[in-house]
Amino acid sequence: MTAHRSRIESFSNPLVKRMRLLREKRHRRAEGLFLAEGLRIATEAREAGVLPHWLFLADEGAGHPLAKALVEATLASGGEVIDTTPAILSKLSGKDNPQTIVGIYAEPKTRLADLDRAAAPIWLVAERPRDPGNLGTMLRTGDAVGAGGLILLDDCTDPYAVEAVRASMGAIFTQRLVQARWDEFLPWLRGGPGELVATWLGGDTQDYQAVRYAAPTFILIGNESQGLPADYAAAADVRVKMPMMGKADSLNAAVAAAVMAYEVLNQRRS
Amino acid sequence: MTAHRSRIESFSNPLVKRMRLLREKRHRRAEGLFLAEGLRIATEAREAGVLPHWLFLADEGAGHPLAKALVEATLASGGEVIDTTPAILSKLSGKDNPQTIVGIYAEPKTRLADLDRAAAPIWLVAERPRDPGNLGTMLRTGDAVGAGGLILLDDCTDPYAVEAVRASMGAIFTQRLVQARWDEFLPWLRGGPGELVATWLGGDTQDYQAVRYAAPTFILIGNESQGLPADYAAAADVRVKMPMMGKADSLNAAVAAAVMAYEVLNQRRS
Numbered sequence: 001m002t003a004h005r006s007r008i009e010s011f012s013n014p015l016v017k018r019m020r021l022l023r024e025k026r027h028r029r030a031e032g033l034f035l036a037e038g039l040r041i042a043t044e045a046r047e048a049g050v051l052p053h054w055l056f057l058a059d060e061g062a063g064h065p066l067a068k069a070l071v072e073a074t075l076a077s078g079g080e081v082i083d084t085t086p087a088i089l090s091k092l093s094g095k096d097n098p099q100t101i102v103g104i105y106a107e108p109k110t111r112l113a114d115l116d117r118a119a120a121p122i123w124l125v126a127e128r129p130r131d132p133g134n135l136g137t138m139l140r141t142g143d144a145v146g147a148g149g150l151i152l153l154d155d156c157t158d159p160y161a162v163e164a165v166r167a168s169m170g171a172i173f174t175q176r177l178v179q180a181r182w183d184e185f186l187p188w189l190r191g192g193p194g195e196l197v198a199t200w201l202g203g204d205t206q207d208y209q210a211v212r213y214a215a216p217t218f219i220l221i222g223n224e225s226q227g228l229p230a231d232y233a234a235a236a237d238v239r240v241k242m243p244m245m246g247k248a249d250s251l252n253a254a255v256a257a258a259v260m261a262y263e264v265l266n267q268r269r270s
Numbered sequence: 271m272t273a274h275r276s277r278i279e280s281f282s283n284p285l286v287k288r289m290r291l292l293r294e295k296r297h298r299r300a301e302g303l304f305l306a307e308g309l310r311i312a313t314e315a316r317e318a319g320v321l322p323h324w325l326f327l328a329d330e331g332a333g334h335p336l337a338k339a340l341v342e343a344t345l346a347s348g349g350e351v352i353d354t355t356p357a358i359l360s361k362l363s364g365k366d367n368p369q370t371i372v373g374i375y376a377e378p379k380t381r382l383a384d385l386d387r388a389a390a391p392i393w394l395v396a397e398r399p400r401d402p403g404n405l406g407t408m409l410r411t412g413d414a415v416g417a418g419g420l421i422l423l424d425d426c427t428d429p430y431a432v433e434a435v436r437a438s439m440g441a442i443f444t445q446r447l448v449q450a451r452w453d454e455f456l457p458w459l460r461g462g463p464g465e466l467v468a469t470w471l472g473g474d475t476q477d478y479q480a481v482r483y484a485a486p487t488f489i490l491i492g493n494e495s496q497g498l499p500a501d502y503a504a505a506a507d508v509r510v511k512m513p514m515m516g517k518a519d520s521l522n523a524a525v526a527a528a529v530m531a532y533e534v535l536n537q538r539r540s
Contacts, residue, residue, distance in 0.1 A: 044517060044518075047517065048517070133403055137522045137524075137525060140518060140521065140522055140525075141521060141522070141525055142516075143515075143516035143517055143518050144512070144514050144515065144516055144518055144521055145513075145515055145516075146515030146516060167522070169518055169520075170517065170518060171516070171517075171518060174516060174517050209536060209540075242414070242532065243415075243535065243539065244414050245413075245414065245415055245416030245535070246412075246413030246414055246415075246416055246441070246444060247314060247317065247318070247413055247440065247441075247444050248314075248410060248413050248414055248439055248440065248441060250439075251410065251411060251414055251528070252407045252410055252411070252437070252524070252528075254407075254522070254524075254525060255407060255410075255411055255524060255525060255528040258521070258522075258525040258528060258529055259528055259529060259532045262512065262529045262532075265513065265515070266479060269513065270479075
């Protein structure tokens with residue numbers, strides 16, 4: 001036991017009450033903190049060099065070798081480890097069957113100027129995503145295709161919502177994540193190398209496999225219900241469309257991002 | 271006004287109470303009915319020849335030309351049209367901001383024996399999907415790639431849940447949907463032409479682009495957290511893997527289905 005390890009069993013504990021509020025966006029913003037559940041995601045974070053400020057463990061969780069490594073690394077980095085009950089983890093995460101671990105992490109404040117666009121051949125750019133599951137899934141896909149990160153344009157769902165963090169499966173810690181306005185993004189993009197590829201349901205498009213993509217490729221995906229604004233699509237270097245063989249005219253946004261990203265990756269590896 | 275058009279404004283109306291229960295799986299099963307929201311999805315259904323038993327409209331919805339067409343077709347097919355309030359639609363759909371239309375449809379009871387496998391070059395097969403959003407997204411992707419339908423194996427989330435229907439964006443009405451046990455599915459599959467392609471994270475896999483797929487291609491996707499059982503993968507004709515360039519070892523299940531399905535489609539159109 002070090003000074004930074006303690007035990008909490010009371011729902012009315014002030015830290016529990018405070019951390020529980022992180023399920024609401026305004027409290028996340030005010031605190032600059034977010035919550036990630038599960039040993040797997042916390043281990044991904046640790047391997048990426050990111051450790052929680054507070055690590056809550058229910059009894060069973062603490063026995064796992066990876067949990068032990070996480071506890072040690074958290075304490076070594078100056079974080080606090082709190083042994084607690086499944087009921088309190090459930091209260092923190094809002095889930096009936098909580099994971100055995102909940103970590104509280106600082107929200108990174110990455111700006112466009114912090115990105116090294118040459119660090120990766122693919123970047124995902126999502127305009128006003130509103131579904132946290134889609135947003136998290138795009139982060140997860142970004143990791144899979146070797147993207148550098150996800151740039152969120154304009155007003156979007158909060159990437160640090162529990163559902164988004166969960167869907168990212170740890171990629172929230174490995175992908176760079178930037179929120180920017182379109183009128184900041186476009187000048188930044190044009191200030192260096194990079195091709196902006198818009199997935200677009202309107203006219204003047206090419207088949208997504210007919211284009212040879214140049215790195216770094218910025219894949220631009222529109223809002224789930226409205227698609228991209230026409231002027232955003234017009235500002236892109238190329239507008240592409242996936243073949244649609246059925247009745248529907250569009251794909252789920254996270255699916256469209258993945259199909260595009262794998263095409264870019266496949267061209268690079270062939 | 272015909273005999274089949276009426277107005278309901280009371281929350282305690284017996285039909286409202288009964289239809290509201292369709293948000294629960296056991297009531298859907300008992301009634302053989304499910305609920306779909308929105309003019310867009312109801313219009314997709316109508317265009318596929320599927321009309322609701324009951325069509326609830328809030329006042330604004332009834333003015334739209336597509337809503338008018340829907341009302342006429344519903345009445346002509348013997349269904350009932352109910353003019354109601356946004357508050358009652360909200361009660362039916364469980365959403366704060368309900369769509370202006372809610373349709374109540376019969377669950378089709380499609381069995382493996384009803385499928386014409388030669389009718390489409392691609393079929394999706396999902397083993398124990400547990401997330402209704404993923405399930406609906408797979409239906410939507412199936413429509414986009416010209417698949418014939420989705421076969422659900424073993425114990426899975428209910429495809430007629432509101433979230434799954436919503437994520438399908440109408441494809442629940444255009445894709446065939448079958449629920450079967452693995453030990454029914456495999457003999458059925460082997461009783462005719464068709465290649466079973468498993469997405470598999472274990473050993474003995476090929477790169478998903480190194481394989482030439484033969485139609486009809488059955489794309490087998492495992493459960494979100496556990497992947498496919500080893501014996502299911504072993505029974506497939508081929509086991510494939512998408513390249514994974516990052517820290518994670520897997521894709522979201524609906525994303526994996528889409529990346530695979532577009533590869534099969536792209537081979538066919540090249």
